[in-house]
Amino acid sequence: MHTSLFSAIDVGGKTLENRITMAPLYLGYAAEGGWISPMLLEHYRLMARSGAALITVENATVDHPVGSGSNRTIRLDTDENLSGLKELVREIQKQGALACVQINHAGRFAGTAEPVAPSAVDTFGRTPRALTIDEIKDICDKFRDAAKRARTAGFDMVELHGGTGYLLSQFVSPRTNQRTDAYGGSLENRMKFPLEVFSAVKSEVGALPVGYRFLADEFLDDGLKPGESTTLAQKLSEAGAAYLSVMGGTYESFTKPEIIQRSKTKGYMADLSEAVKKHVSVPVITAGRISSPQTAENIIAGGKADLLGLARVLWADPEWPKKVRESREDEIIHCDPACEDICMQLVMKGKPAYCTQWPPEKTRKFKDLFQ
Numbered sequence: 001m002h003t004s005l006f007s008a009i010d011v012g013g014k015t016l017e018n019r020i021t022m023a024p025l026y027l028g029y030a031a032e033g034g035w036i037s038p039m040l041l042e043h044y045r046l047m048a049r050s051g052a053a054l055i056t057v058e059n060a061t062v063d064h065p066v067g068s069g070s071n072r073t074i075r076l077d078t079d080e081n082l083s084g085l086k087e088l089v090r091e092i093q094k095q096g097a098l099a100c101v102q103i104n105h106a107g108r109f110a111g112t113a114e115p116v117a118p119s120a121v122d123t124f125g126r127t128p129r130a131l132t133i134d135e136i137k138d139i140c141d142k143f144r145d146a147a148k149r150a151r152t153a154g155f156d157m158v159e160l161h162g163g164t165g166y167l168l169s170q171f172v173s174p175r176t177n178q179r180t181d182a183y184g185g186s187l188e189n190r191m192k193f194p195l196e197v198f199s200a201v202k203s204e205v206g207a208l209p210v211g212y213r214f215l216a217d218e219f220l221d222d223g224l225k226p227g228e229s230t231t232l233a234q235k236l237s238e239a240g241a242a243y244l245s246v247m248g249g250t251y252e253s254f255t256k257p258e259i260i261q262r263s264k265t266k267g268y269m270a271d272l273s274e275a276v277k278k279h280v281s282v283p284v285i286t287a288g289r290i291s292s293p294q295t296a297e298n299i300i301a302g303g304k305a306d307l308l309g310l311a312r313v314l315w316a317d318p319e320w321p322k323k324v325r326e327s328r329e330d331e332i333i334h335c336d337p338a339c340e341d342i343c344m345q346l347v348m349k350g351k352p353a354y355c356t357q358w359p360p361e362k363t364r365k366f367k368d369l370f371q
Contacts, residue, residue: 002293004300006325009307011283012209012242014098014156016053016307019300020321023245023287023309024058024102024159024213026069027343028352034064034075036084039352039369041091048095050314051321054307055097056245057088059104059161060150062142065112067105067167070350076103076146085153093154100157102213103146103201105139107167108176109251118171118193119178124252136183136193139167144200151205157242158205160198163213165250168194172215172232173224191232198239209242216246216272219253226272230279237280245285245309246273263288266295267304274304285309291334293324312343316357333357 006018031037048055060076061068067077075081085101092099108117108128116135117128131139143160150158162168170176171193177184183192202210214233218224233244248269253259262268269288277284286305290296291313299305313320317333324332336357343353354363 002297002324005293005297005308009283011054011307012157012211013207014209014242016098018051018053018321019307020052020296021054021285021307021309022047022050022052022056022314023285023311024056024161025311025315026058026073026347027315028070028072028347028350030072030074032071034061034068034071034073035081036074036088037369039366040074041088042366042369044088045091045095046318047314048092048097048099050318051325052097052310052314054100054157055092056100056102056159056309057092057155059102059106059166060146062103062105062146063139065110066114066116067107067110067139067142068112069104069106069109070111072350072352073106073111076101076149077142079149082149082153085149089154093156098156099154100159100211101150101153101155102159102161103143103150104161105143105167107170109164109166117167118176118183121176121178130179133181133183140193140197140200143197144204147201147205147208147210151208155208157209157211158201159211159213159245160194160201161213162194163215163245163247165215165218165252168197169215169218169224169250172229173218174228175218175220175223187228187231191235194232195235195239198236198241202240210240211243211245212236212241214244214246214276215248215250216276217248219249219256219259223250223253226275230276233276234279237282241282243283243285243307244276244280245287246276246305247287248272265289266292267299270299270304277303277305283307287311291332293329293332296324312355315343316355
Protein backbone atom coordinates (compact mmCIF):
# COMPACT_ATOMS: atom_id res chain seq x y z
CA MET A 1 0.00 0.00 0.00
CA HIS A 2 1.43 3.37 -1.02
CA THR A 3 0.55 5.21 2.18
CA SER A 4 2.57 8.38 1.50
CA LEU A 5 1.09 8.75 -1.97
CA PHE A 6 -2.48 8.74 -0.68
CA SER A 7 -2.03 10.94 2.36
CA ALA A 8 -3.67 14.38 2.53
CA ILE A 9 -1.77 17.68 2.37
CA ASP A 10 -2.62 21.36 2.74
CA VAL A 11 -1.68 23.52 -0.26
CA GLY A 12 -2.33 27.23 0.09
CA GLY A 13 -5.21 26.61 2.47
CA LYS A 14 -6.79 23.95 0.23
CA THR A 15 -6.83 20.30 1.31
CA LEU A 16 -5.64 17.83 -1.31
CA GLU A 17 -6.78 14.29 -0.49
CA ASN A 18 -3.69 12.72 -2.06
CA ARG A 19 -0.28 13.72 -3.44
CA ILE A 20 -1.17 13.30 -7.12
CA THR A 21 -1.64 16.35 -9.33
CA MET A 22 -1.97 16.65 -13.06
CA ALA A 23 0.91 18.69 -14.46
CA PRO A 24 0.05 21.07 -17.33
CA LEU A 25 0.28 19.38 -20.71
CA TYR A 26 -0.38 21.13 -24.02
CA LEU A 27 -2.02 18.76 -26.52
CA GLY A 28 -3.60 21.16 -29.02
CA TYR A 29 -7.17 20.47 -27.91
CA ALA A 30 -8.38 24.06 -27.73
CA ALA A 31 -10.12 25.42 -30.82
CA GLU A 32 -8.27 27.63 -33.30
CA GLY A 33 -7.87 31.03 -31.70
CA GLY A 34 -7.61 29.60 -28.18
CA TRP A 35 -11.31 29.03 -27.47
CA ILE A 36 -12.65 26.24 -25.26
CA SER A 37 -13.69 23.27 -27.41
CA PRO A 38 -15.68 20.05 -26.82
CA MET A 39 -12.41 18.15 -27.24
CA LEU A 40 -10.74 20.17 -24.47
CA LEU A 41 -13.72 19.68 -22.15
CA GLU A 42 -13.74 15.92 -22.74
CA HIS A 43 -10.00 15.72 -22.09
CA TYR A 44 -10.15 17.51 -18.74
CA ARG A 45 -13.29 15.58 -17.76
CA LEU A 46 -11.28 12.38 -18.11
CA MET A 47 -8.29 13.82 -16.29
CA ALA A 48 -10.41 15.02 -13.36
CA ARG A 49 -12.12 11.65 -13.13
CA SER A 50 -8.72 9.98 -12.64
CA GLY A 51 -8.56 10.49 -8.90
CA ALA A 52 -5.81 13.11 -9.02
CA ALA A 53 -6.47 15.70 -6.33
CA LEU A 54 -5.53 18.76 -8.40
CA ILE A 55 -5.88 19.30 -12.15
CA THR A 56 -3.72 22.08 -13.58
CA VAL A 57 -5.04 23.24 -16.93
CA GLU A 58 -2.37 23.82 -19.58
CA ASN A 59 -0.84 27.25 -20.13
CA ALA A 60 -3.32 30.00 -20.86
CA THR A 61 -2.00 33.14 -22.51
CA VAL A 62 -2.13 36.60 -20.98
CA ASP A 63 -1.72 38.27 -24.38
CA HIS A 64 -2.86 36.76 -27.69
CA PRO A 65 -1.17 36.34 -30.10
CA VAL A 66 2.14 37.88 -29.00
CA GLY A 67 2.25 35.82 -25.81
CA SER A 68 0.77 32.59 -27.19
CA GLY A 69 2.85 29.54 -27.97
CA SER A 70 0.42 28.58 -30.73
CA ASN A 71 -2.97 29.50 -32.15
CA ARG A 72 -4.48 26.73 -30.01
CA THR A 73 -3.16 28.14 -26.73
CA ILE A 74 -6.08 28.79 -24.37
CA ARG A 75 -6.90 32.49 -24.08
CA LEU A 76 -7.12 34.14 -20.69
CA ASP A 77 -6.61 37.63 -22.07
CA THR A 78 -10.25 38.30 -22.93
CA ASP A 79 -13.61 38.18 -21.19
CA GLU A 80 -15.00 36.58 -24.34
CA ASN A 81 -13.57 33.23 -23.23
CA LEU A 82 -15.03 33.36 -19.72
CA SER A 83 -18.15 31.30 -20.43
CA GLY A 84 -16.04 28.48 -21.86
CA LEU A 85 -13.59 28.66 -18.96
CA LYS A 86 -16.44 28.50 -16.46
CA GLU A 87 -17.71 25.36 -18.17
CA LEU A 88 -14.20 23.88 -18.03
CA VAL A 89 -13.96 24.57 -14.30
CA ARG A 90 -17.36 22.97 -13.70
CA GLU A 91 -16.35 19.81 -15.57
CA ILE A 92 -13.22 19.43 -13.44
CA GLN A 93 -14.84 20.19 -10.09
CA LYS A 94 -17.83 17.98 -10.87
CA GLN A 95 -15.46 14.99 -10.85
CA GLY A 96 -14.21 15.84 -7.36
CA ALA A 97 -10.88 17.47 -8.24
CA LEU A 98 -9.63 20.98 -7.59
CA ALA A 99 -9.17 23.12 -10.71
CA CYS A 100 -6.05 25.20 -11.32
CA VAL A 101 -5.01 27.11 -14.45
CA GLN A 102 -1.50 27.95 -15.55
CA ILE A 103 -1.02 31.55 -16.70
CA ASN A 104 1.71 32.24 -19.22
CA HIS A 105 3.46 34.55 -21.66
CA ALA A 106 5.63 32.61 -24.11
CA GLY A 107 8.09 35.46 -24.77
CA ARG A 108 10.78 34.44 -27.25
CA PHE A 109 9.00 31.09 -27.84
CA ALA A 110 5.71 32.65 -28.92
CA GLY A 111 4.25 31.44 -32.20
CA THR A 112 4.11 34.92 -33.66
CA ALA A 113 6.05 36.73 -36.38
CA GLU A 114 7.51 39.28 -33.97
CA PRO A 115 8.15 37.72 -30.55
CA VAL A 116 9.33 39.80 -27.58
CA ALA A 117 11.77 38.92 -24.80
CA PRO A 118 13.99 40.47 -22.15
CA SER A 119 16.82 40.71 -24.70
CA ALA A 120 17.37 40.16 -28.41
CA VAL A 121 18.83 36.64 -28.09
CA ASP A 122 18.61 34.30 -31.09
CA THR A 123 15.86 31.70 -30.77
CA PHE A 124 16.11 28.91 -33.33
CA GLY A 125 17.04 31.37 -36.06
CA ARG A 126 14.65 34.13 -34.96
CA THR A 127 15.68 37.11 -32.88
CA PRO A 128 12.99 38.53 -30.58
CA ARG A 129 12.66 42.22 -29.88
CA ALA A 130 13.80 43.40 -26.45
CA LEU A 131 10.96 44.72 -24.32
CA THR A 132 10.84 48.32 -23.19
CA ILE A 133 10.28 49.22 -19.53
CA ASP A 134 6.74 50.36 -20.32
CA GLU A 135 6.02 47.04 -22.07
CA ILE A 136 7.34 45.11 -19.09
CA LYS A 137 4.94 46.99 -16.82
CA ASP A 138 2.10 46.36 -19.28
CA ILE A 139 2.75 42.61 -19.35
CA CYS A 140 2.75 42.55 -15.55
CA ASP A 141 -0.71 44.15 -15.70
CA LYS A 142 -1.82 41.52 -18.23
CA PHE A 143 -0.78 38.72 -15.86
CA ARG A 144 -2.82 40.39 -13.12
CA ASP A 145 -5.86 40.77 -15.41
CA ALA A 146 -5.61 37.13 -16.50
CA ALA A 147 -5.50 36.01 -12.88
CA LYS A 148 -8.62 38.07 -12.17
CA ARG A 149 -10.41 36.26 -15.02
CA ALA A 150 -9.25 32.92 -13.61
CA ARG A 151 -10.81 33.82 -10.27
CA THR A 152 -14.01 34.96 -12.01
CA ALA A 153 -14.14 31.66 -13.93
CA GLY A 154 -14.10 29.80 -10.60
CA PHE A 155 -10.66 28.19 -10.58
CA ASP A 156 -9.52 27.02 -7.14
CA MET A 157 -5.90 28.05 -7.79
CA VAL A 158 -3.73 29.75 -10.38
CA GLU A 159 -0.18 28.88 -11.39
CA LEU A 160 2.34 31.26 -12.93
CA HIS A 161 4.40 29.59 -15.66
CA GLY A 162 8.01 30.26 -14.78
CA GLY A 163 9.29 27.10 -16.46
CA THR A 164 10.25 25.64 -19.85
CA GLY A 165 12.14 28.80 -20.81
CA TYR A 166 9.04 31.01 -21.15
CA LEU A 167 9.01 34.74 -20.40
CA LEU A 168 9.18 34.72 -16.59
CA SER A 169 12.18 32.39 -16.64
CA GLN A 170 13.73 34.28 -19.57
CA PHE A 171 14.16 37.25 -17.25
CA VAL A 172 15.87 35.12 -14.58
CA SER A 173 18.25 33.34 -16.95
CA PRO A 174 21.72 34.92 -17.38
CA ARG A 175 21.66 33.50 -20.90
CA THR A 176 18.48 35.15 -22.17
CA ASN A 177 18.54 38.30 -20.03
CA GLN A 178 21.36 40.58 -21.16
CA ARG A 179 19.72 43.83 -20.10
CA THR A 180 21.71 46.59 -18.43
CA ASP A 181 18.79 48.37 -16.75
CA ALA A 182 16.95 47.60 -13.48
CA TYR A 183 15.69 44.31 -14.92
CA GLY A 184 19.07 42.87 -15.89
CA GLY A 185 22.58 42.16 -14.71
CA SER A 186 22.62 40.95 -11.10
CA LEU A 187 20.46 38.05 -9.95
CA GLU A 188 18.48 40.50 -7.84
CA ASN A 189 17.62 42.51 -10.95
CA ARG A 190 16.88 39.43 -13.06
CA MET A 191 14.41 38.18 -10.42
CA LYS A 192 12.64 41.54 -10.34
CA PHE A 193 10.07 40.90 -13.10
CA PRO A 194 8.79 37.46 -11.98
CA LEU A 195 8.56 38.69 -8.39
CA GLU A 196 6.64 41.78 -9.52
CA VAL A 197 4.27 39.58 -11.52
CA PHE A 198 3.77 37.26 -8.55
CA SER A 199 3.06 40.21 -6.25
CA ALA A 200 0.58 41.74 -8.72
CA VAL A 201 -1.28 38.45 -9.20
CA LYS A 202 -1.30 37.66 -5.48
CA SER A 203 -2.74 41.07 -4.62
CA GLU A 204 -5.43 40.68 -7.30
CA VAL A 205 -6.74 37.23 -6.36
CA GLY A 206 -6.65 37.64 -2.58
CA ALA A 207 -7.09 34.30 -0.79
CA LEU A 208 -6.91 32.28 -4.01
CA PRO A 209 -3.69 30.20 -3.84
CA VAL A 210 -1.00 31.16 -6.37
CA GLY A 211 1.50 28.47 -7.33
CA TYR A 212 4.58 28.78 -9.52
CA ARG A 213 5.97 26.47 -12.20
CA PHE A 214 9.63 26.75 -11.35
CA LEU A 215 12.64 26.32 -13.63
CA ALA A 216 15.49 25.09 -11.42
CA ASP A 217 18.02 24.30 -14.14
CA GLU A 218 18.06 25.11 -17.86
CA PHE A 219 20.42 22.20 -18.56
CA LEU A 220 22.57 24.60 -20.60
CA ASP A 221 26.19 25.49 -19.87
CA ASP A 222 25.52 29.23 -19.84
CA GLY A 223 21.99 28.99 -18.49
CA LEU A 224 20.24 29.21 -15.14
CA LYS A 225 21.43 26.70 -12.54
CA PRO A 226 20.30 25.75 -9.00
CA GLY A 227 23.00 27.91 -7.44
CA GLU A 228 20.97 30.94 -8.54
CA SER A 229 17.46 29.57 -9.03
CA THR A 230 17.13 28.43 -5.42
CA THR A 231 17.44 32.08 -4.36
CA LEU A 232 14.34 32.87 -6.41
CA ALA A 233 12.62 29.83 -4.90
CA GLN A 234 13.25 31.21 -1.42
CA LYS A 235 11.93 34.65 -2.43
CA LEU A 236 8.74 33.13 -3.88
CA SER A 237 8.23 31.04 -0.76
CA GLU A 238 8.62 34.12 1.44
CA ALA A 239 6.20 36.06 -0.80
CA GLY A 240 3.45 33.52 -0.19
CA ALA A 241 3.57 31.07 -3.09
CA ALA A 242 1.15 28.19 -2.48
CA TYR A 243 3.62 25.72 -4.00
CA LEU A 244 6.56 25.44 -6.38
CA SER A 245 6.23 22.97 -9.24
CA VAL A 246 9.87 22.22 -10.02
CA MET A 247 11.20 21.23 -13.43
CA GLY A 248 14.36 21.38 -15.52
CA GLY A 249 15.14 22.12 -19.14
CA THR A 250 13.93 24.40 -21.92
CA TYR A 251 13.12 23.96 -25.59
CA GLU A 252 16.80 24.60 -26.29
CA SER A 253 18.04 21.78 -24.06
CA PHE A 254 15.30 19.15 -24.36
CA THR A 255 16.78 17.82 -27.61
CA LYS A 256 20.37 17.56 -26.39
CA PRO A 257 21.46 13.88 -26.50
CA GLU A 258 22.53 13.85 -22.86
CA ILE A 259 19.20 15.35 -21.75
CA ILE A 260 17.24 12.88 -23.87
CA GLN A 261 19.17 10.08 -22.18
CA ARG A 262 18.67 11.61 -18.74
CA SER A 263 14.93 11.94 -19.31
CA LYS A 264 14.64 8.17 -19.73
CA THR A 265 15.46 7.69 -16.04
CA LYS A 266 12.54 7.25 -13.65
CA GLY A 267 11.88 10.38 -11.60
CA TYR A 268 14.78 12.15 -13.28
CA MET A 269 13.83 15.60 -12.00
CA ALA A 270 13.30 14.59 -8.35
CA ASP A 271 16.84 15.66 -7.45
CA LEU A 272 15.96 19.19 -8.58
CA SER A 273 12.85 19.30 -6.43
CA GLU A 274 14.85 17.97 -3.49
CA ALA A 275 17.42 20.76 -3.94
CA VAL A 276 14.69 23.41 -4.07
CA LYS A 277 12.80 21.92 -1.13
CA LYS A 278 15.77 22.67 1.16
CA HIS A 279 15.28 26.41 0.57
CA VAL A 280 11.49 26.79 0.92
CA SER A 281 8.72 26.30 3.44
CA VAL A 282 5.94 25.57 0.94
CA PRO A 283 4.98 22.29 -0.78
CA VAL A 284 7.11 21.26 -3.74
CA ILE A 285 5.86 19.34 -6.77
CA THR A 286 8.14 17.18 -8.92
CA ALA A 287 7.61 15.67 -12.35
CA GLY A 288 9.59 13.67 -14.91
CA ARG A 289 8.84 10.07 -15.89
CA ILE A 290 7.10 9.02 -12.68
CA SER A 291 5.17 6.13 -14.21
CA SER A 292 6.08 3.54 -11.60
CA PRO A 293 3.94 3.60 -8.43
CA GLN A 294 6.96 2.55 -6.39
CA THR A 295 9.01 5.41 -7.81
CA ALA A 296 6.19 7.76 -6.89
CA GLU A 297 5.97 6.41 -3.34
CA ASN A 298 9.73 6.56 -2.87
CA ILE A 299 9.88 10.22 -3.94
CA ILE A 300 7.18 11.27 -1.45
CA ALA A 301 8.26 8.99 1.40
CA GLY A 302 11.90 9.95 0.84
CA GLY A 303 11.15 13.66 1.15
CA LYS A 304 12.33 14.61 -2.32
CA ALA A 305 8.99 16.29 -3.03
CA ASP A 306 5.60 16.77 -1.40
CA LEU A 307 3.49 16.19 -4.51
CA LEU A 308 3.75 14.56 -7.92
CA GLY A 309 2.96 16.27 -11.21
CA LEU A 310 1.85 13.61 -13.68
CA ALA A 311 1.24 14.57 -17.31
CA ARG A 312 1.58 11.92 -19.99
CA VAL A 313 1.25 9.24 -17.31
CA LEU A 314 -2.36 10.33 -16.67
CA TRP A 315 -2.98 11.04 -20.34
CA ALA A 316 -2.00 7.49 -21.33
CA ASP A 317 -4.02 5.98 -18.48
CA PRO A 318 -6.50 8.25 -16.66
CA GLU A 319 -7.14 5.39 -14.22
CA TRP A 320 -3.51 5.34 -12.99
CA PRO A 321 -4.34 6.70 -9.48
CA LYS A 322 -7.27 4.32 -9.01
CA LYS A 323 -5.27 1.31 -10.19
CA VAL A 324 -2.44 2.18 -7.82
CA ARG A 325 -4.79 2.73 -4.87
CA GLU A 326 -6.54 -0.60 -5.59
CA SER A 327 -3.24 -2.52 -6.07
CA ARG A 328 -3.99 -3.13 -9.76
CA GLU A 329 -0.60 -1.94 -10.91
CA ASP A 330 -0.26 -4.73 -13.47
CA GLU A 331 -3.25 -3.22 -15.31
CA ILE A 332 -1.65 0.21 -15.80
CA ILE A 333 -1.34 1.35 -19.41
CA HIS A 334 2.06 3.01 -19.71
CA CYS A 335 3.31 5.64 -22.13
CA ASP A 336 5.22 3.74 -24.83
CA PRO A 337 8.76 5.12 -25.28
CA ALA A 338 9.05 3.16 -28.53
CA CYS A 339 6.34 5.27 -30.22
CA GLU A 340 8.94 7.98 -30.95
CA ASP A 341 6.80 10.70 -29.38
CA ILE A 342 4.05 10.63 -31.97
CA CYS A 343 1.95 12.81 -29.67
CA MET A 344 4.57 15.56 -29.61
CA GLN A 345 5.16 15.25 -33.35
CA LEU A 346 1.46 15.94 -33.91
CA VAL A 347 1.55 18.94 -31.58
CA MET A 348 4.58 20.38 -33.39
CA LYS A 349 2.61 20.11 -36.64
CA GLY A 350 -0.25 22.08 -35.10
CA LYS A 351 -2.50 19.05 -34.78
CA PRO A 352 -4.28 17.65 -31.71
CA ALA A 353 -2.41 14.75 -30.16
CA TYR A 354 -3.52 11.21 -29.42
CA CYS A 355 -1.76 8.38 -27.60
CA THR A 356 -0.80 5.18 -29.42
CA GLN A 357 -1.62 3.27 -26.23
CA TRP A 358 -5.27 4.30 -26.27
CA PRO A 359 -7.90 1.73 -27.23
CA PRO A 360 -9.20 2.24 -30.80
CA GLU A 361 -12.60 3.51 -29.68
CA LYS A 362 -11.06 6.31 -27.61
CA THR A 363 -8.81 7.36 -30.48
CA ARG A 364 -11.81 7.46 -32.82
CA LYS A 365 -13.81 9.52 -30.33
CA PHE A 366 -11.11 12.18 -30.04
CA LYS A 367 -10.58 12.28 -33.80
CA ASP A 368 -14.34 12.75 -34.25
CA LEU A 369 -14.28 15.64 -31.76
CA PHE A 370 -11.55 17.28 -33.81
CA GLN A 371 -13.51 17.15 -37.05
